[in-house]
Amino acid sequence: MKLLVLGISSLAIVFSLFCTNEAVVKLPDNKTVSAIIAFGDSIIDPGNNNNLRSLAKCDFPPYGRDFMGGMPTGRFSNGKIPTDLIVEELGIKELLPPYLDPNLQPNDLPTGVSFASGGAGYDPLTSSMVSVLTLSDQLRLYEEYLGKLKSFVGEEKTSDILSKAIFLVVASSDDIANNYFRTPLRRLQYDMSSYSDLLVNASSSIIQELYGSGARKIGVFSAPPIGCVPSQRTLGGGILRSCATDRNLLALTFNAKLSSELESLKAKLPNAKVVYLDIYTQLLDMIENPNKYGFEVVDRGCCGTGMVEVSVLCNRLTPVTCPNVSQYIFWDSFHPTELGYKVLVHEVLKKYISSFF
Numbered sequence: 001m002k003l004l005v006l007g008i009s010s011l012a013i014v015f016s017l018f019c020t021n022e023a024v025v026k027l028p029d030n031k032t033v034s035a036i037i038a039f040g041d042s043i044i045d046p047g048n049n050n051n052l053r054s055l056a057k058c059d060f061p062p063y064g065r066d067f068m069g070g071m072p073t074g075r076f077s078n079g080k081i082p083t084d085l086i087v088e089e090l091g092i093k094e095l096l097p098p099y100l101d102p103n104l105q106p107n108d109l110p111t112g113v114s115f116a117s118g119g120a121g122y123d124p125l126t127s128s129m130v131s132v133l134t135l136s137d138q139l140r141l142y143e144e145y146l147g148k149l150k151s152f153v154g155e156e157k158t159s160d161i162l163s164k165a166i167f168l169v170v171a172s173s174d175d176i177a178n179n180y181f182r183t184p185l186r187r188l189q190y191d192m193s194s195y196s197d198l199l200v201n202a203s204s205s206i207i208q209e210l211y212g213s214g215a216r217k218i219g220v221f222s223a224p225p226i227g228c229v230p231s232q233r234t235l236g237g238g239i240l241r242s243c244a245t246d247r248n249l250l251a252l253t254f255n256a257k258l259s260s261e262l263e264s265l266k267a268k269l270p271n272a273k274v275v276y277l278d279i280y281t282q283l284l285d286m287i288e289n290p291n292k293y294g295f296e297v298v299d300r301g302c303c304g305t306g307m308v309e310v311s312v313l314c315n316r317l318t319p320v321t322c323p324n325v326s327q328y329i330f331w332d333s334f335h336p337t338e339l340g341y342k343v344l345v346h347e348v349l350k351k352y353i354s355s356f357f
Contacts, residue, residue: 024089024091025089025090025349025350025353027090027353027354027357028354028357029357031357032164033090033092033164033165033166033217033356034092034110034111034112034160034161034164034165035092035110035111035112035161035164035165035166036083036086036087036090036092036096036111036112036165036166036168037112037113037114037115037142037165037166037167037168037215038083038096038112038113038114038115038116038167038168038169038170039114039115039116039135039138039139039142039167039168039169039170039171039206040116040117040120040135040138040168040169040170040171040221041116041117041118041119041120041121041170041171041173041174042056042076042116042117042118042119042120042173042174042334042335043076043081043082043116043170043173043221043335044081044082044083044096044114044116044168044170045074045075045076045081045098045114045116045117045118046073046074046075046081046083046084046095046096046097046098046101046114046116047059047073047074047075047097047098047100047101048074048098048099048100048114048115048116048117048118048133049074049117049118049119049132049133050074050098050100051100051102052117052131052132052133053131054119054130054131054132055130055131055311055312056117056118056119056130056131056132056311057074057118057311057312058072058074058075058076058118058311058312058314059072059073059074060072060315060316061315061316062078062303062314062315062316062318062321063075063076063077063078063314064078064079065078065079065321065325066078066079066325066338067079067080074098074118076118076310076311076331076332076334076335077331077335077336077337077338077341078302078325078331078337078338079337079338080095080338080341080342081338081341082170082341082344082345083096083114083116083168084096085341085342085345085346086168086345086349087111087112089345089346089349090349092111092112093111096112096113096114097113097114098113098114099113099114099115099141099145100141106148106152107152109145109148109149109152109153110149110152110153110157110161112165113145115133115138115139115141115142115145116138116170117132117133117137117138118132118311119132119174119178120132120133120134120135120138120171120174121135121171121172121173121174121175121178121179121199122135122171122172122175122198122199122200122202122203122206123175123179123186123198123199123202124136125179125185125186126174126175126178126179129178129179129183130178135171135202135206139206139209139210142210142213143213146158146213149161158214159214162213162214162215162216163214163216164217165215165217166217166218166219166356167210167215167217167218167219168218168219168220168221169203169206169207169210169218169219169220169221170220170221171199171203171221172199172221172222172223172251172254173223173224173226173334175195175199176223176226176247176250176251176254177226177229177231177232177247177334180195180250181232181235181236181244181246181247181250182235192249192250192253193253195250196250196253196254196257197257199254199258200254200257200258200261203220203258203261204261204265207220207262207265207269207274208265208269211269211272215272216271216272216273217272217273217275217356218272218273218274218275219275219277219352219356220258220262220274220275220276220277221277221279222251222254222255222258222259222276222277222278222279222280223250223251223252223254223255223258223280224251224279224280224283225243225248225251225280225283225284225287226247226248226251227243227244227245227246227247227248227249227251228243228244228248228283228284228287228298229330229333229334230299230300230301230306230307230308230330230332230333230334231307231308231310231333231334232244232247233299233307234307234308234333241299241307243287251280252280255278255280258276259276259278262274262275262276263276273355273356273357275352275355275356277348277352278348279344279348282344282347282348283336283344286298286329286340286343286344287329290329293343294326295327295328295329295340296327296328297322297327297328297329297330298329298330300328300330300333301314301328301330301331301332301333301334301335302321302322302325302328302330302331302332302337303318303321303322303331303332303333304318304319304320304321305320306322306328306330306332306333307333308333309332309333310332310333310334310335311332314332314333325337325339326339328340
């Protein structure tokens with residue numbers, strides 16, 4: 001009971017942090033972050049998949065149940081996603097919009113956008129399997145964005161924005177869960193170590209491309225404990241639906257190699273801050289010690305049975321959606337709730353924000 005009280009108390013603090021658009025993260029030496037520019041997968045896709053011919057989308061209820069006005073926007077959660085929470089914590093703006101939003105305005109561009117596409121991965125095969133934007137596609141859209149930004153604010157201001165922006169790269173979950181362990185092709189071609197190399201090499205190439213375009217602050221998310229998300233417990237956790245150890249082993253193998261590669265890049269890219277953002281440790285702690293954070297349910301999502309429903313399987317015809325989402329870390333069988341993301345983002349920002357300066 002004492003642990004639960006402490007958890008609820010800590011969550012009350014987190015809730016209070018999100019009541020204002022002013023920055024709640026203290027930046028060193030009065031530094032500022034001009035924009036957040038994001039690439040990756042469904043963790044940070046605010047709706048870029050809405051108009052793609054893909055099943056990897058969620059622009060329908062019950063997604064967005066707790067978003068502004070209960071509106072499904074294409075965010076893979078019941079509410080806000082990490083990039084929304086990051087721009088809010090940094091006092092940049094309330095939401096990070098999708099670049100492919102037909103209603104995107106020129107004045108949205110200087111403070112950043114997301115190019116992320118749900119279902120994408122470092123491995124191009126991962127994206128092509130579900131007909132979503134590859135990381136290369138996202139980089140091409142970024143080049144288009146740069147042209148628009150320069151037209152709107154000029155070359156000099158664009159360079160200033162890029163130098164003070166934080167670029168985020170979030171991928172690998174779909175590579176591990178929905179490619180390597182879902183289909184046999186990559187397992188026939190690669191063992192875990194060599195597949196990790198493929199993913200890390202792709203990540204390194206993206207970082208160097210972004211650096212070449214003017215990015216100087218680049219944060220790269222680790223893989224999460226993907227074997228512990230509800231769908232992977234169902235598929236690989238046995239009759240007891242424990243965390244799937246093989247998925248987590250590949251995630252840890254990838255993380256170790258990614259961290260090493262990012263350290264190497266720091267020496268190769270002058271004046272760059274390349275930051276490894278470990279989300280594995282924090283999310284695993286939330287899953288293993290839910291009461292500490294005020295959660296109760298960790299092995300299933302809020303939508304339906306919570307064991308398999310995700311994307312089109314979590315829809316307006318899903319018979320049951322949990323009444324008290326605040327008890328759950330996961331919204332569907334793959335993605336956290338807004339509250340789960342709030343706890344995760346706050347802890348990660350607090351730990352790593354100074355590393356960008």
